[in-house]
Amino acid sequence: MARVAARLSASGEQSTHPVDEVLPLPKLALYGFQHVLAFYAGAVIVPIIVGSALKLSPEQLVYLINADLFTCGIASIIQAFGIGRIGARLPLIQGVTFTAVSPMIAIGLGAGGGTAALLVIYGAVITAGIATFAFAWLPANAFRAVMRLFPPVVTGSVITVLGIVLIPVGLRDAVGGVPTLADGGVPTQLAYAGGTMLFILVLMKFGGPFLRSISILLGLVGGTAAAFALGDAKFGNVGQSDWIGVTTPFHFGVPKFEWFPIFLMLIVMLITMVETTGDTYAVGDIVGKEVDSETVARALRADGAATALGGILNSFPYVAFAENVGLVRMTKVKSRFVVVAAGVFMIVLGLIPKAAAIVASVPPGVLGGAATVMFGMVALAGIQTLAKVDLKEEKNALIVGVSIALALFPDTAPLFFDKHVSPDVASLLDSGVTLGATAAIVLNLIFNGLAKDDAQTAAKAPAGVELPAQPAAAPAGAEKAAASEKAAEKADDAGAPAS
Numbered sequence: 396m397a398r399v400a401a402r403l404s405a406s407g408e409q410s411t412h413p414v415d416e417v418l419p420l421p422k423l424a425l426y427g428f429q430h431v432l433a434f435y436a437g438a439v440i441v442p443i444i445v446g447s448a449l450k451l452s453p454e455q456l457v458y459l460i461n462a463d464l465f466t467c468g469i470a471s472i473i474q475a476f477g478i479g480r481i482g483a484r485l486p487l488i489q490g491v492t493f494t495a496v497s498p499m500i501a502i503g504l505g506a507g508g509g510t511a512a513l514l515v516i517y518g519a520v521i522t523a524g525i526a527t528f529a530f531a532w533l534p535a536n537a538f539r540a541v542m543r544l545f546p547p548v549v550t551g552s553v554i555t556v557l558g559i560v561l562i563p564v565g566l567r568d569a570v571g572g573v574p575t576l577a578d579g580g581v582p583t584q585l586a587y588a589g590g591t592m593l594f595i596l597v598l599m600k601f602g603g604p605f606l607r608s609i610s611i612l613l614g615l616v617g618g619t620a621a622a623f624a625l626g627d628a629k630f631g632n633v634g635q636s637d638w639i640g641v642t643t644p645f646h647f648g649v650p651k652f653e654w655f656p657i658f659l660m661l662i663v664m665l666i667t668m669v670e671t672t673g674d675t676y677a678v679g680d681i682v683g684k685e686v687d688s689e690t691v692a693r694a695l696r697a698d699g700a701a702t703a704l705g706g707i708l709n710s711f712p713y714v715a716f717a718e719n720v721g722l723v724r725m726t727k728v729k730s731r732f733v734v735v736a737a738g739v740f741m742i743v744l745g746l747i748p749k750a751a752a753i754v755a756s757v758p759p760g761v762l763g764g765a766a767t768v769m770f771g772m773v774a775l776a777g778i779q780t781l782a783k784v785d786l787k788e789e790k791n792a793l794i795v796g797v798s799i800a801l802a803l804f805p806d807t808a809p810l811f812f813d814k815h816v817s818p819d820v821a822s823l824l825d826s827g828v829t830l831g832a833t834a835a836i837v838l839n840l841i842f843n844g845l846a847k848d849d850a851q852t853a854a855k856a857p858a859g860v861e862l863p864a865q866p867a868a869a870p871a872g873a874e875k876a877a878a879s880e881k882a883a884e885k886a887d888d889a890g891a892p893a894s
Contacts, residue, residue: 413682413683413729413730414484414485414486414682414683414684414729414730414731415484415730415731416730416732417730417732418730418732418733422733423732423733423736424736425612426726426728426730426733426736427733427734427735427736427737427739427740428612428736428737428740429611429612429722429726430488430719430722430733430734430737431737431740431741431744432611432612432615432757432765433611433612433719433722433765433766433769434467434488434490434716434719438463438464438467438490438491438716438741439460439463439464441463441491441492441493441495441496441711442456442459442460442462442463442491442710442711443456443460445459445496445499445500445503445516445711446459448500448503448504448508449500449503449504449508449509449512449513450508450509451509451510455510455647457640457748458640458642458646458709459709459710461640461642461744461745461746461748462642462646462708462709462710462745463491463705463710463711463745464741464742464744464745465642465708465710465741465742465744465745465746466642466701466704466705466708466710466713466745467488467489467490467491467710467713467738467741467745468737468738468739468740468741468742468743468744468745469701469704469738469742470489470697470700470701470704470705470713470738471487471488471489471734471735471737471738471741472734472735472738472739473489473697473700473701474487474488474489474694474697474698474701474715474734475487475731475732475734475735475738476731476732476735477693480689480692480693480696481693481696481697481700482693482694482696482697483675483686483690483691483693483694483697483715484690484693484731485675485678485679485682485684485686485690485694485731486678486682486719486723486728486729486730486731486733486734487674487675487678487694487715487716487719487720487734488715488716488719488734488737489697489698489701489713489714489715489716490713490714490716490719491705491710491711491712491713491714492663492666492667492670492711492712492713492714493560493561493826493828494663494666494667494670494712494714494826494828494829495660495663495667495711495712496826498659498660498662498663499516499711501659501818501821502515502516502519502656502659502660503515503516504818505656505818506651506656510647510648513647513709514647514648514649514650514651515650515651515653515656516656516711517645517647517650517706517707517709518650518651518652518653518656518657518706519652519653519656519657519659519660519706520660520702520703520705520706520711520712521650521702521703521706521707522652522657522660522661523657523660523661523663523664523702523712524664524698524699524700524701524702524703524704524705524706524712525699525703526661526664526699527664527667527668527695527698527699527702528695528696528699528700528703529699530668530695530699531692531693531695531696531698531699532692532696533692535688535689538688538692539688542672542688542691543845544836544839544840544845545669545672545673545836546839546843547780547781547783547784548781548784548791548794548795548835548839548843549669549673549794549835549836549839550669550672550673550676550677550780551673551777551778551780551781551783551784551795552777552781552794552795552798552799552831552832552835553669553670553673553777553798553828553831553832553835554673554674554677554717554773554774554776554777554780555774555777555778555780555781555795555799556777556798556799556802556827556828556831556832556835557670557673557717557773557774557777557828558717558721558770558771558772558773558774558775558776558777559774559799559802559803559827560802560803560806560827560828560831561717561766561770561773562767562770562771562774563806564766564770565762565763565764565766565767565768565769565770566763566767567763568588568759568760568762568763568766569584569585569588569589569759569760569763569764569767570584570585570588570760570763571584571585571759571760572584572759572763581760583625583627583760584627584758584759584760584763585760586760587618587621587622587627587758587760587761587764588760588761588763588764588767589764590618590621590764591614591615591617591618591760591761591764591765592614592764592765592767592768594613594614594617594618595610595611595613595614595764595765595768596768598610598613598614599725607726610725610726611722611725611726611765611768611769614761614764614765615757615761615762615765618757618758618760618761618764618765619756619757619758619761622758622760622761627758628756628757628758629756638747638748638749639746639747639748640745640746640747640748641746642708642709642745642746644707644708644709645707645709646709647709650706660712662829663712663829664698664699664702664712666828666829666832666833667698667712667713667714668695668698669832669835669836670714670715670717670828670832671691671694671695671698671714671715672691672694672695673717673777673780674715674716674717674720675690675691675694675715676691676780677720677776677777677780678715678720678723681720681723681724681729681776682723682729683729694715698713698714698715701713717773717776719734720773720776721769721770721771721772721773721775721776722769722772724772724775724776725768725769725772781795790842790843791842791843793838793842794834794835794838794839794842794843795835797834797838798831798832798834798835798838799831801827801830801831801834802827802828802830802831802834803827804827804830805824805825805826805827805830806827809825812824812825813825
């Protein structure tokens with residue numbers, strides 16, 4: 396592995412690894428594990444929040460987390476590797492969507508909490524997943540007509556909103572997590588966050604290509620090591636955890652299917668379809684692979700299949716994770732098989748609670764420092780998508796500005812909807828992503844109407860010039876450039892051992 400690092404650093408250029416390249420096993424393992432650590436906090440926070448709100452026992456909460464990780468792994472492999480016409484075959488990590496948190500808590504509390512509430516939630520999740528899967532099989536003309544709802548001004552706004560809404564999540568972890576906010580946070584955790592961010596930035600500035608490509612992973616490891624040395628990283632739960640924890644279908648019982656929870660979950664999946672559409676176009680441009688309506692349809696089929704599977708395996712709705720799109724952009728490691736490797740790691744973590752407990756021992760400040768960097772990159776990806784939009788047009792500027800403003804409302808006045816509207820309506824509105832995405836779609840229809848044919852228009856650029864992350868086709872020279880990179884990498888690997 397040291398030879399790999401030295402060889403890559405000596406090359407002077409970032410190895411981008413084309414999207415369909417199968418990397419040597421050591422690289423797959425390193426890059427894949429970095430993806431797992433990058434998304435881990437976001438992956439486990441949803442079952443933690445929902446399980447705590449429903450008053451589940453610690454054992455039940457651990458089971459939810461393991462089920463989530465296990466299903467995340469399967470879903471990510473389906474999305475990145477592909478099965479027939481299911482899966483985008485792009486480096487997209489699948490994770491539980493934050494959009495579903497408020498609706499699921501509302502559904503669960505309405506059902507009385509506990510495991511009985513989970514059964515109602517799972518019935519809605521399975522139904523919504525099947526509906527999403529079926530929608531993505533619409534005839535090509537019908538599907539393209541629906542995609543006309545999502546021109547760059549909409550997808551760019553949604554990706555930007557995702558980053559902006561996620562940044563406070565990283566910052567809250569940076570000061571010690573939500574439980575510490577009432578007391579003003581923990582200064583030592585903020586110091587760990589700052590140190591982790593600084594370490595990552597130094598690696599990105601002065602490190603060789605290989606070190607830059609695993610900067611997030613090294614930041615998390617280095618921050619945790621520093622915290623452990625100072626007595627702030629505790630690994631006591633590792634010894635108390637079981638070695639094996641197998642996820643079985645319908646562990647909590649047979650799902651219950653009730654119409655209003657299903658209606659709420661269908662709305663959640665509509666929002667996640669916008670998220671996945673934007674993420675698919677964004678990562679397609681980052682890796683230099685043309686994305687068309689069929690690619691988006693395959694990505695949405697993977698979303699639907701993963702969501703239905705999540706309901707069966709005691710987990711929740713799934714979406715392409717925007718934070719990992721930011722990681723692909725930062726590291727420029729474009730191979731989709733890295734995500735397949737990450738999926739294998741997640742399955743293992745889902746089967747071994749003790750291994751998951753090790754990752755869970757990373758201090759919140761360290762996670763927050765790394766997450767804040769990545770979430771900022773997500774917002775940047777959205778801004779780059781908006782770069783192809785004529786924002787000098789007042790109507791487009793209003794769409795973007797109002798969408799971002801509304802997305803900030805739930806976090807700014809968190810109790811407003813709970814106090815002043817019915818619980819059912821509050822469960823829909825109490826999400827910045829939901830408000831921002833809905834505003835972008837509705838305002839675009841009001842000001843611009845439906846886009847012409849397929850909403851995404853191809854951007855032209857000179858061969859060899861990297862386009863910003865935006866919903867557009869790759870430049871004409873992208874495939875040749877990727878082939879050249881692949882040939883060079885193979886020649887390099889032939890000249891020296893991989894490890």
